[in-house]
Amino acid sequence: MRRLTHPLTGATYEWAEDGVGPVKVTDRQGVVGRFDRDGVRVAGELVPVDPEMCRWIVSGGPVAGGAAARSRRFAAPAAGESAGDPVPQTASHGAQP
Amino acid sequence: MTLPEQLRPPRGLTYQELLDADSHTVPETYRWNVPADLGLADIPISRYLSREAHEAEKERLWSRVWQIACREEQLPEVGDTFVYDIADRSFLIVRHAPGPDGLRAYPNACLHRGRALRDAPGRVAELQCSFHGFCWSLSGELERVPSSWDFPHVEPEKFSLPRVQLDTWGGFVFLNPDPNAESLAAYLGVLPELFTRWPLDQRYTRAHVTKVINANWKLVQEAFMESYHVVTTHPQLLPGFGDANSQYDIFGNVSRTISPRGVASPLIGWRPTEQQALDSALDVREDDPPVLVVPEGGTARQMLAEAARSALRPALGDAVEELCDAELVDSYFVNVFPNAHPWGAFNQIFYRFRPNGDDHRSALMEVQLLAPFAGERPPPAPEIRLGPDEPWRDAVEVLGSLARVFDQDEFNLEAVQRGLQSTARTGVLLSAYQESRIRHFHHLYEQWVPAGESR
Ligand code: FES
Ligand SMILES: [Fe+2]
Numbered sequence: 401m402r403r404l405t406h407p408l409t410g411a412t413y414e415w416a417e418d419g420v421g422p423v424k425v426t427d428r429q430g431v432v433g434r435f436d437r438d439g440v441r442v443a444g445e446l447v448p449v450d451p452e453m454c455r456w457i458v459s460g461g462p463v464a465g466g467a468a469a470r471s472r473r474f475a476a477p478a479a480g481e482s483a484g485d486p487v488p489q490t491a492s493h494g495a496q497p
Numbered sequence: 498m499t500l501p502e503q504l505r506p507p508r509g510l511t512y513q514e515l516l517d518a519d520s521h522t523v524p525e526t527y528r529w530n531v532p533a534d535l536g537l538a539d540i541p542i543s544r545y546l547s548r549e550a551h552e553a554e555k556e557r558l559w560s561r562v563w564q565i566a567c568r569e570e571q572l573p574e575v576g577d578t579f580v581y582d583i584a585d586r587s588f589l590i591v592r593h594a595p596g597p598d599g600l601r602a603y604p605n606a607c608l609h610r611g612r613a614l615r616d617a618p619g620r621v622a623e624l625q626c627s628f629h630g631f632c633w634s635l636s637g638e639l640e641r642v643p644s645s646w647d648f649p650h651v652e653p654e655k656f657s658l659p660r661v662q663l664d665t666w667g668g669f670v671f672l673n674p675d676p677n678a679e680s681l682a683a684y685l686g687v688l689p690e691l692f693t694r695w696p697l698d699q700r701y702t703r704a705h706v707t708k709v710i711n712a713n714w715k716l717v718q719e720a721f722m723e724s725y726h727v728v729t730t731h732p733q734l735l736p737g738f739g740d741a742n743s744q745y746d747i748f749g750n751v752s753r754t755i756s757p758r759g760v761a762s763p764l765i766g767w768r769p770t771e772q773q774a775l776d777s778a779l780d781v782r783e784d785d786p787p788v789l790v791v792p793e794g795g796t797a798r799q800m801l802a803e804a805a806r807s808a809l810r811p812a813l814g815d816a817v818e819e820l821c822d823a824e825l826v827d828s829y830f831v832n833v834f835p836n837a838h839p840w841g842a843f844n845q846i847f848y849r850f851r852p853n854g855d856d857h858r859s860a861l862m863e864v865q866l867l868a869p870f871a872g873e874r875p876p877p878a879p880e881i882r883l884g885p886d887e888p889w890r891d892a893v894e895v896l897g898s899l900a901r902v903f904d905q906d907e908f909n910l911e912a913v914q915r916g917l918q919s920t921a922r923t924g925v926l927l928s929a930y931q932e933s934r935i936r937h938f939h940h941l942y943e944q945w946v947p948a949g950e951s952r
Binding site: 401402403404405406407408412414438450451452453455456459460464467468469470471472473474 | 731732733735736762764766777779780781783786804843844890893896897898904908
């Protein structure tokens with residue numbers, strides 16, 4: 401659910417269906433672990449994990465869209481606007497170094 | 498100055514080569530390519546940790562350097578005041594007249610027994626001290642002294658509020674406590690030229706969040722001066738972010754990085770499709786509904802540019818057609834020594850970093866989104882303050898996905914401070930190119946705060 405492949409390790413990171421973690425990580429061998437937002441292991445076999453990916457998955461929430469997906473570049477700046485505007489309200493955030 | 502050729506990393510396309518493929522003419526300033534060779538020396542760690550360094554900064558840096566106090570839009574009407582605090586000092590900015598020359602700055606202190614004249618921003622008719630009632634006009638002339646018979650030694654014409662140098666650029670109010678400082682224009686150098694196509698005075702503050710971070714202000718700032726950390730701190734960006742293709746430039750008191758978006762990082766060992774690059778840039782997950790679809794033969798950069806162009810059209814009108822892909826897509830971040838970070842093009846970001854009051858072990862990181870607008874200027878967004886334990890994601894309603902990116906940055910900052918307090922090293926190691934802007938900062942810092950005083 402809301403799955404993202406780590407571009408360097410190839411492990412998948414997703415919001416767990418049962419919310420345990422709430423991050424579920426599956427490595428390329430299929431070993432699974434559950435982690436909290438800081439990458440601390442909560443359950444499962446998998447040990448090594450990328451805490452920054454866990455933070456990204458958790459802050460993005462279980463469903464697409466909403467404020468967490470709103471881009472500073474694409475969002476029209478009207479006050480009180482809701483997510484759901486037709487133009488891409490999604491994340492752009494170029495890297496924020 | 499140029500870097501030795503052997504220091505140039507194998508990073509695929511250079512940023513200049515990427516500009517060659519732009520669909521529009523690229524502004525001349527994008528073609529400036531000015532790396533700096535400032536040596537390879539470590540940065541003394543004591544500079545981040547010691548109270549002496551902080552005291553030296555107060556005396557040698559903050560009391561003499563041009564620094565941003567606020568935005569002009571925070572004082573739109575005659576009588577508006579703003580309190581700017583830096584380390585242990587406080588300044589009062591007052592709008593005494595309409596127009597660009599209508600602002601003044603004073604030390605925020607009553608000339609009687611010294612009470613701060615104002616505790617917070619607000620609109621007033623005159624500047625009356627709340628302790629015994631000494632009162633000055635907005636333009637600083639002494640107006641009243643209660644029981645003036647008791648002050649035969651106060652000559653009103655010699656008792657005006659002392660002025661502090663103030664000037665404006667880009668809608669920012671700068672001040673300088675040093676009466677002998679060079680002009681702001683001389684200090685800023687090329688900065689206005691970099692921003693001619695994106696006038697920041699024609700923006701309004703769409704979001705404003707300030708957060709306390711338990712680390713020295715320089716450490717926090719340095720985490721926002723390079724794209725070198727993206728590979729580890731923001732790995733989700735890599736399919737659509739050319740971190741190692743970034744260009745780093747140094748100009749006097751100003752430096753910049755331009756990092757291309759919509760292209761894959763050369764550091765990942767596979768080649769994402771254009772759709773994957775776009776999805777990464779938009780945080781579309783593998784099972785999310787698509788937001789934008791790259792058509793046959795299209796590119797992620799084109800799609801990002803088109804989306805940015807349509808978002809900007811209501812504010813900028815047909816002028817958006819003149820903007821090149823790089824202006825619409827790439828991350829372009831600028832640093833004005835010592836602590837201001839306006840982003841170029843239409844990125845909208847502005848950061849400022851300061852010590853948290855007189856505490857050298859904690860910092861205020863301030864973020865404003867400066868958005869273009871059409872018609873009447875919208876009022877600036879109110880400032881939201883987050884404490885050290887409140888994460889950036891608490892501000893996701895106003896900062897959107899940016900708050901989530903800061904959450905990743907924040908994960909490291911206190912830990913850097915802790916690590917430096919424990920390290921066996923005496924210096925911080927910096928890379929030659931990708932961390933050259935941090936080195937440039939320290940190069941300037943050493944001119945302002947000589948070494949003997951900062952260690
Ligand atoms: S790798 Fe950069 S601070 Fe540790
Ligand atoms: Fe970052």
